[in-house]
Structure formats: C-alpha cells, structure tokens
Amino acid sequence: MKSLQNLVFIIVMAASALANAQQDSLKLQREARALLREGNKLYNKQQFSDAAIAYRKALGKNSKYEKASYNYGNTLYQDKKYKEAVEQFKVTTETSKDKMAQAEAYHNIGNAMMEQKQYEQAVEAFKNSLRRNPNDDETRYNLAVAQKEAKKQQQNQKDNKDKNKNQKDQQKQNEEDKKNDQNKDKKGDDKDKKDDQQDQKNDDQKNQQKPNQDQKDKQNQQPKPQQGKMTPEQMKQLLESLNNEENKTQKKMNTEKSKGRKVKQEKDW
Structure with missing residues (x-):
C-alpha cells in the first residue's frame, strides 16, 4: 500500500511539474x-537598431521563434x-x-548576397526561392539581374x-632582360679588364726592351770614325815622319854625290 502511495505521489508531482513547465x-x-x-512597430518606424533589440529579446524567450528570427534578419539587413x-535567414x-517562409528567407539571402557582390551565391539563393514559390515575379526579376552581374563579374x-x-610575364621578361644586360655588361667589363691587362703587359714588355733599344739608339747616335779621314794629331805625326824620311833621303843623296857616280860596266861575253 505504501509503495502505491509513493507512486501516486510521484505521478502527482510530475504532473504538477509538467503543468508548471507548460505554464x-x-x-x-x-x-x-x-x-x-x-x-515590428519599431521596424515600421525604421528604428532598426531598437527593433533588433526587441527581436533578440523575443528569441531569448523562445529560441525557436521563427518569426522573430526572420524579422531579426531583416533588421540586420x-x-x-x-x-x-x-x-539569420x-x-x-x-x-x-x-x-513560403523558406522562399522569402531565400529571397532575402539573395538580396544580401547581391549587396556583397557575391552574385553567384545570389543566383543560387534566388533559384532556391523560386523552387518553393515559382510564382514570385520579383524573385524571378532579381534572378535575371544576379545572373547578368555574375556573368559580368x-x-x-x-x-x-x-x-x-x-x-x-612582362615582369619576368624585364627581369630576364635586366639579367642578360648585366651579364653582357659583366662580360664587357671582363673583356675590357683583360684588354687592359694585355695592354699593361705589352707596355711592361716595351719598357723592359726600351733600355736596350735606347742604348742601341745612343750607340747609333755616336759619331763613327770616317774611313780615309785622319785626325789632326795623326796628320801632324805623318808630316813629321815624312819630313824625317825626306831629311834622311837628302842626306844619303848628298853622301852618294860626294863619292861619285858608279860607272856601268859592260859585261864580258
């Protein structure tokens, strides 16, 4: 009996709790x-921020309140x-x-996508709206505009x-041209440097040969003794020698004169 009373008590309490929950x-x-x-009143007065607050409070009371959710989306839009x-839509x-509610929500999604210039998403949203409400001419018109803008985009x-x-491609080509020009300039610089080094080497060789050449030129510039031409000193010595020979000859002739001439004898055949 006691168990039955406890069961009845539990049922009564549960029913009471359920009733309170329903209330x-x-x-x-x-x-x-x-x-x-x-x-809604605030929305009609275009007081959208205040209307949004009211809709959020309504959703706080009932999170599944579809109309409040939809209207809140409109204030955000x-x-x-x-x-x-x-x-929110x-x-x-x-x-x-x-x-119909779904069709209107998709319609508004399409409009919001249009505002964000996401035209392909807008096209898809308007199509979904027309699938649920094929007779909505406004949605059909918006779809045509969205398709045109999507194609243009x-x-x-x-x-x-x-x-x-x-x-x-142009930037890459410019970089390649610049690189090629730099390589050409580098090759030109290397060639100029090589030519300069060769010129310096040639100059060094010329400078090394120059003393010998200068000495040779100097030797060539020195006066050479001319054949057949005697110096004054040589002429003086020659004259003195001639005078001495002449004196000796004269003295000898004088001696021979004093002895008489020899007579040429005939031979005895």
Missing part, C-alpha cells in the same frame, strides 16, 4: 509574441550587416516547415587574371 512555456511564448510585436543577416530556411575576373598574367 512557464506559455508565459515565455506570450512574452516573446509581445516583444515581436514591439519589434537594413543596418547593412549583410553577412550576419544571411546567417539561414535559420529560417533550416527550421521552418512553411515553404566572371568576365572581369578573367580579364584581371589575364592582365595579371601578362604583367607577371
């Missing part, structure tokens, strides 16, 4: 709805916080079971890529 949940839901309405807005696309990226490639 708390309903209370939070009511508070969340009130905050949502407050946020209006404040040009496009990246944060996209993340994604919550709606992942949690909402309403295709792709072409610009291709042009920029080609331009960068050409610039890199």
Whole structure:
C-alpha cells in the first residue's frame, strides 16, 4: 500500500511539474509574441537598431521563434550587416516547415548576397526561392539581374587574371632582360679588364726592351770614325815622319854625290 502511495505521489508531482513547465512555456511564448510585436512597430518606424533589440529579446524567450528570427534578419539587413543577416535567414530556411517562409528567407539571402557582390551565391539563393514559390515575379526579376552581374563579374575576373598574367610575364621578361644586360655588361667589363691587362703587359714588355733599344739608339747616335779621314794629331805625326824620311833621303843623296857616280860596266861575253 505504501509503495502505491509513493507512486501516486510521484505521478502527482510530475504532473504538477509538467503543468508548471507548460505554464512557464506559455508565459515565455506570450512574452516573446509581445516583444515581436514591439519589434515590428519599431521596424515600421525604421528604428532598426531598437527593433533588433526587441527581436533578440523575443528569441531569448523562445529560441525557436521563427518569426522573430526572420524579422531579426531583416533588421540586420537594413543596418547593412549583410553577412550576419544571411546567417539569420539561414535559420529560417533550416527550421521552418512553411515553404513560403523558406522562399522569402531565400529571397532575402539573395538580396544580401547581391549587396556583397557575391552574385553567384545570389543566383543560387534566388533559384532556391523560386523552387518553393515559382510564382514570385520579383524573385524571378532579381534572378535575371544576379545572373547578368555574375556573368559580368566572371568576365572581369578573367580579364584581371589575364592582365595579371601578362604583367607577371612582362615582369619576368624585364627581369630576364635586366639579367642578360648585366651579364653582357659583366662580360664587357671582363673583356675590357683583360684588354687592359694585355695592354699593361705589352707596355711592361716595351719598357723592359726600351733600355736596350735606347742604348742601341745612343750607340747609333755616336759619331763613327770616317774611313780615309785622319785626325789632326795623326796628320801632324805623318808630316813629321815624312819630313824625317825626306831629311834622311837628302842626306844619303848628298853622301852618294860626294863619292861619285858608279860607272856601268859592260859585261864580258
């Protein structure tokens, strides 16, 4: 009996706790709805920052409150916080079971991507919106604009890529030309240096030969004795010698005169 009483007590307590939890949940839901309405009023007055505060409070009361989450994304979009807005809209696309709500969230994701110039992502978002609501002409128009901008962006990226490639190629060519010029200058300098060294060597050889040549030239410049021409001293000596010979001859002739001439005798045949 006692065990039965304990079981009944537990059931009653659990039911009471559940009832209290449900009451708390309903209370939070009511508070969340009130905050949502407050946020909507502020949003309509274009007081987006204050509206965002109200929506965040509503989500604090009920984290799965889809309308508060979606509207909070709209305030972020209006404040040009496009990246944060996209993340908030994604919550709606992942949690909402309403295709129209999902279509609107994807539509807004596409608009936020357009603002960030992420046109390919915008195209995909608008396509997802049209898959859930094919009759939305505004989304279809936005899709056409996004496709046009995406194509233009792709072409610009291709042009920029080609331009960068050409610039890199030109820079590489300039570097190669500069390197070749430096090599040519170096070779020219080496050749000039080699020529200078050869010239110096030749000059050194000439300088070594120059004394011998100068000496030879000096010798060539010295006056050579001329054949057949006597010096004054030699002429004086020759004259004295001739005078002495002449005196001797004269003296001998005088002696022979004094003895008489010899008579030539005939031979006796």
